Amino acid sequence: MTRSSLIWIATLGSAGLLGGAFAFQYFGGLIPCILCLYQRWPHGVAILIGLLALRSRGAGLPLLGMLAMLITAGIGFYHAGVELGWFSGLATCTVDTLQGITAGDLLNTDIAVGKPVGCDEVPWAMLGVSMAGWNAILSAGLAGIWGLAARKV
DSSP states (O other): OOHHHHHHHHHHHHHHHHHHHHHHHHTTOOOOOHHHHHHHHHHHHHHHHHHHHTTOOSSHHHHHHHHHHHHHHHHHHHHHHHHHTSSOOOTTOEEOTTTTOOHHHHHOTTSOOOOOEETTOOSOEETTEEHHHHHHHHHHHHHHHHHHHHHOO
16 A cells, blocks of 8 residues: 555544544534543644645654544543543533523523533443544554554655
C-alpha cells in the first residue's frame, strides 16, 4: 500500500469517527460529556495533518497524525474506564445542558430542557463496548496506519 493511500485511510477514518460523533449528537440526540468533546479534537487535528501530509514528504506529519490518534485513544480508554468504574471522572465531568435556560423556561412545559450529561454514563453501546471504547479501539488502529505511513518515506 502506498504512503498516500495510508494517509487517506487514516484521514478518512478520523473524518468518519468525528462525523459519527456529530451524527449521534445532532441526529441521535446524544449530548456529549466533556470527555466526549475532548476525544473529538485530536480527530480534527489528524484530518488537518492528513491533508498537509498528502502534499509533503517525510515522516514528521504522519508521526504527528499517529500522536493525535494515540492521544484520542488514551482519552477514549480513560473515558471507557470511567464508565466502567475503573477510574474516577474529572471534577468537571458534566456538560451543563441547562446553560442559557432561564427560570421561566424551566416552568414552561413547551420547552424541552435537558439534564447535565455525566462521563460515567453509557448513552450507547455496540457489542458491549461504549462509544468511548470504540473510539479507543479504532483510534489505536488509525495510529498504526499513521505509523505505517511514516515508514513509507
